[in-house]
Amino acid sequence: MKFENTTLDNGLQIIAEVNDEAFSQSLGYFVKTGSRDEVPEMGGVSHFLEHMVFKGTDKRSAEDVNRELDELGAQSNAYTCEDQTVYYMSILPDQQTRAIDLLTDLMRPALRTSDFETEKNVILEEIAMYDDAPPYGSMERCMESFYGIHPLAIRVLGTPQTVTDLDPEEMRAYHHDRYAPDNLCLVATGSVDFDGLVKQAEKLTKSWKPSGFKRVSTLPKHGCVELQFQHAPAVQQYTFELSQGVSRNDPRRHAYRLLATVLGDDSGSRAFWALVDPGLAESAGMFAHEYDECGILGLYLTCTPEDTQSNWDALVSIVRKETSKKISERELTVAKNKICSSLVLSSERPGNRLFTVGNAMTLRGVYETVDQSIENYRRVSLDAVHDAWEDYITQGGARVTIGPELDVLR
Amino acid sequence: MAEAESITAPDISHIHRMSNGLTLVAEPMPWLRSAAFTLLVPAGTRSEPEGLQGLCGMTLDLAQRGAGKRNSRQIVEDLDYMGVERSSSCSTFHTSFSVACVAESLNETLEIYADMVLRPHMPEDEVDESRQTALQELLSIEDDPSQKVFTQLKNLRYGAQFGRSPYGSMEGLESVALEAMVDYHAGRYIPDGAILAVAGKFEWDEIKAIVEKLFSDWKSIETAPAEAVQIHTGVQHLQHESSQTHIALAYDCVPYQHPAFYQSRGLISVLSDGMSSRLFSEVREKRGLVYTVSASCQTIGNQGSVLTYAGTTGARAQETLDVTIETIKSLGNGISEGELSRLKARVKSSLVMEQESSTSRSSQIATDWYYLKRVPNRKQVLAEIESLTCESLLEHFQQFPPKGWGLVTMGPEPVVLAEDLISAASTSSGQCVDETTSLTDNLKSITSNSTLAKSTPAKGATR
Numbered sequence: 001m002k003f004e005n006t007t008l009d010n011g012l013q014i015i016a017e018v019n020d021e022a023f024s025q026s027l028g029y030f031v032k033t034g035s036r037d038e039v040p041e042m043g044g045v046s047h048f049l050e051h052m053v054f055k056g057t058d059k060r061s062a063e064d065v066n067r068e069l070d071e072l073g074a075q076s077n078a079y080t081c082e083d084q085t086v087y088y089m090s091i092l093p094d095q096q097t098r099a100i101d102l103l104t105d106l107m108r109p110a111l112r113t114s115d116f117e118t119e120k121n122v123i124l125e126e127i128a129m130y131d132d133a134p135p136y137g138s139m140e141r142c143m144e145s146f147y148g149i150h151p152l153a154i155r156v157l158g159t160p161q162t163v164t165d166l167d168p169e170e171m172r173a174y175h176h177d178r179y180a181p182d183n184l185c186l187v188a189t190g191s192v193d194f195d196g197l198v199k200q201a202e203k204l205t206k207s208w209k210p211s212g213f214k215r216v217s218t219l220p221k222h223g224c225v226e227l228q229f230q231h232a233p234a235v236q237q238y239t240f241e242l243s244q245g246v247s248r249n250d251p252r253r254h255a256y257r258l259l260a261t262v263l264g265d266d267s268g269s270r271a272f273w274a275l276v277d278p279g280l281a282e283s284a285g286m287f288a289h290e291y292d293e294c295g296i297l298g299l300y301l302t303c304t305p306e307d308t309q310s311n312w313d314a315l316v317s318i319v320r321k322e323t324s325k326k327i328s329e330r331e332l333t334v335a336k337n338k339i340c341s342s343l344v345l346s347s348e349r350p351g352n353r354l355f356t357v358g359n360a361m362t363l364r365g366v367y368e369t370v371d372q373s374i375e376n377y378r379r380v381s382l383d384a385v386h387d388a389w390e391d392y393i394t395q396g397g398a399r400v401t402i403g404p405e406l407d408v409l410r
Numbered sequence: 411m412a413e414a415e416s417i418t419a420p421d422i423s424h425i426h427r428m429s430n431g432l433t434l435v436a437e438p439m440p441w442l443r444s445a446a447f448t449l450l451v452p453a454g455t456r457s458e459p460e461g462l463q464g465l466c467g468m469t470l471d472l473a474q475r476g477a478g479k480r481n482s483r484q485i486v487e488d489l490d491y492m493g494v495e496r497s498s499s500c501s502t503f504h505t506s507f508s509v510a511c512v513a514e515s516l517n518e519t520l521e522i523y524a525d526m527v528l529r530p531h532m533p534e535d536e537v538d539e540s541r542q543t544a545l546q547e548l549l550s551i552e553d554d555p556s557q558k559v560f561t562q563l564k565n566l567r568y569g570a571q572f573g574r575s576p577y578g579s580m581e582g583l584e585s586v587a588l589e590a591m592v593d594y595h596a597g598r599y600i601p602d603g604a605i606l607a608v609a610g611k612f613e614w615d616e617i618k619a620i621v622e623k624l625f626s627d628w629k630s631i632e633t634a635p636a637e638a639v640q641i642h643t644g645v646q647h648l649q650h651e652s653s654q655t656h657i658a659l660a661y662d663c664v665p666y667q668h669p670a671f672y673q674s675r676g677l678i679s680v681l682s683d684g685m686s687s688r689l690f691s692e693v694r695e696k697r698g699l700v701y702t703v704s705a706s707c708q709t710i711g712n713q714g715s716v717l718t719y720a721g722t723t724g725a726r727a728q729e730t731l732d733v734t735i736e737t738i739k740s741l742g743n744g745i746s747e748g749e750l751s752r753l754k755a756r757v758k759s760s761l762v763m764e765q766e767s768s769t770s771r772s773s774q775i776a777t778d779w780y781y782l783k784r785v786p787n788r789k790q791v792l793a794e795i796e797s798l799t800c801e802s803l804l805e806h807f808q809q810f811p812p813k814g815w816g817l818v819t820m821g822p823e824p825v826v827l828a829e830d831l832i833s834a835a836s837t838s839s840g841q842c843v844d845e846t847t848s849l850t851d852n853l854k855s856i857t858s859n860s861t862l863a864k865s866t867p868a869k870g871a872t873r
Binding site for chain 2 (some may be wrong): 124126
């Protein structure tokens with residue numbers, strides 16, 4: 001396993017974790033722009049643009065793009081989240097040259113107005129699909145309430161209104177700024193010819209100009225209100241609460257994740273034994289998630305509306321009130337083993353390593369081997385986890401519940 | 411296309427049939443750090459007594475609440491301590507356990523699963539907890555229209571016995587008592603017909619000895635053979651105040667064990683695999699009717715089915731269904747050389763990437779053994795795929811044209827299935843075997859960073 005890292009004159013960073021023993025290769029462009037880099041009126045533009053990227057370039061029609069992706073035998077897709085937009089594929093190593101040619105060309109989409117209108121319908125269908133599926137937008141509503149005017153409140157998909165109002169010209173300007181080479185990272189994992197990759201990328205992106213775009217990070221001012229919504233067709237009640245966690249650059253983040261695992265993992269945690277194992281709730285737990293300048297410790301609960309109040313009280317009691325029930329060395333070890341085993345199992349595929357390696361570089365500016373990632377969890381002390389817990393219970397939270405009726409939760 | 415040998419490592423499956431009937435199928439993948447197994451026990455929903463729908467799932471849950479020397483909590487703690495990733499589920503013919511771990515933990519993990527299957531405590535004081543857990547799962551399906559339509563379609567298509575939901579029914583779950591679970595376990599958790607498929611980093615001689623030791627006490631008993639599966643056709647609409655209309659459509663195809671299955675699978679691939687597939691291109695790319703449209707295949711008994719799904723907002727539901735059916739019929743106009751070569755490229759890369767996942771491989775060899783009583787190696791699968799031609803695919807389509815249509819929709823308004831499709835409905839029957847997914851369906855990657863992925867709501871959106 002060898003790590004490679006270079007930056008072209010135009011600012012495009014290219015990294016690879018090369019493993020000559022691997023059967024396959026994975027490639028991805030990580031674009032450092034997501035919903036948090038949008039203005040509210042253009043909410044959803046990053047995600048809409050991600051769809052439009054597959055609609056063709058000056059050299060390729062939409063059919064060409066889809067056909068070539070399939071000709072490569074590629075497992076390919078793209079996703080957009082708060083922080084970034086990622087285009088990726090897993091291929092056989094002998095397809096590297098063709099794959100880079102295609103993927104790089106995609107970063108310069110034609111953004112034709114006619115395609116824009118057709119694809120708008122697809123996005124509206126995607127929003128409608130999530131409206132019909134649990135947890136019925138409650139997480140998004142909770143983010144809006146928790147982050148207020150901070151851009152992390154903007155929905156990844158946007159709203160039907162912001163998507164409908166989007167104009168192709170606005171999207172073109174957004175693309176020009178954000179898909180500049182100094183805001184992209186080309187990542188490769190598995191069986192990779194790195195020198196070939198760099199030479200080809202250099203040639204293909206020669207005319208690309210840096211834009212100097214830099215994300216603006218400001219600390220959020222958190223809203224801590226409790227909201228209830230009705231979704232009449234629902235049977236179950238879905239509840240989220242978000243509280244302040246730590247950022248992805250904070251050295252305490254591993255302790256926070258371990259805390260969430262001990263208290264609220266979906267198997268063997270304190271919440272699991274109290275609520276899920278006895279069948280009181282369909283799911284109940286805690287999770288940690290990090291952003292550049294802040295983070296989340298969240299609670300979730302799914303159960304019948306009738307049991308929501310008592311289950312919620314029990315969950316809150318476990319995570320906020322019962323701090324005298326100290327975490328044991330054994331509980332911490334189990335939590336570490338779960339996370340570390342999962343790191344090892346997922347690392348077997350270059351397709352999984354792509355995201356771990358790519359995210360670490362684009363979001364935190366570092367490279368870590370699997371063993372280093374494991375060590376980051378292994379060395380967390382029990383005291384550090386208890387400190388994280390003490391911190392957490394002083395934080396308020398924003399809560400959203402949605403279900404068939406109102407007034408199920410005080 | 412490169413020769414199979416140059417793109418793959420040697421794949422040798424070992425088969426060992428124990429005297430009690432359990433078959434061990436094992437494929438060493440020494441380049442991995444993990445090992446995975448799939449254990450299929452011949453306890454499926456079709457053998458639930460009438461009125462006790464959900465018994466299969468409740469028995470599975472209770473069997474995990476203490477077994478051998480461990481109580482419920484110790485089982486979870488020991489598996490978590492070893493970082494074992496696991497799931498279990500019920501289907502028409504089987505209860506299945508799917509497990510992945512780091513190679514060093516394989517033996518102890520197998521020991522725990524042998525206990526669950528052979529020596530569960532079936533604790534009386536946890537029966538209500540099992541029932542509550544099952545009720546929660548049943549309610550969760552009610553809230554997810556895209557799952558609910560398929561639960562309903564299975565029921566419509568396969569009838570009362572073979573079309574049962576793995577989640578049971580409200581009345582069934584209320585009626586299940588401890589005694590029924592103990593009886594069901596004694597009568598259906600049996601080695602004859604059970605399959606243990608192991609893939610990953612292990613030594614064959616060692617695993618064989620361990621499995622012999624762990625499972626040799628398992629006693630076989632006589633069971634009646636399954637009755638024939640009958641296919642029913644028809645149309646059903648579930649009124650639901652959702653934004654989208656969810657459309658689940660089924661028609662006949664050849665089953666997994668049929669000699670022409672690769673032809674059938676090839677046609678589904680042309681329809682739905684990849685972004686240049688016909689459904690994606692006609693329904694989504696050209697018309698923007700949907701976000702999701704897909705087709706897959708399923709085998710129950712000797713009956714194969716193509717299942718398609720599309721979700722679209724009310725006003726466009728009829729057009730979506732019409733275009734979907736037209737696109738299916740368009741296979742009869744022939745398959746292009748380009749479509750054929752893309753299909754081959756996709757299978758080739760899937761076969762290569764399957765070597766990176768012990769989980770995918772263990773699931774695949776369990777499926778192969780169940781249906782085929784053999785495990786084709788990668789070279790053989792590749793040869794089968796290479797032998798497909800545009801002519802053979804078209805011929806297959808003409809020989810087995812879509813028929814036996816079933817349609818379930820859920821949403822604000824019903825849609826109409828053309829008269830000629832309803833009247834062309836025919837009934838077919840066959841021997842009983844179980845649901846399966848196809849080769850490419852099995853090649854899903856293990857979720858990266860799964861601790862977060864498991865416990866948090868989906869973040870972000872994929873294409």
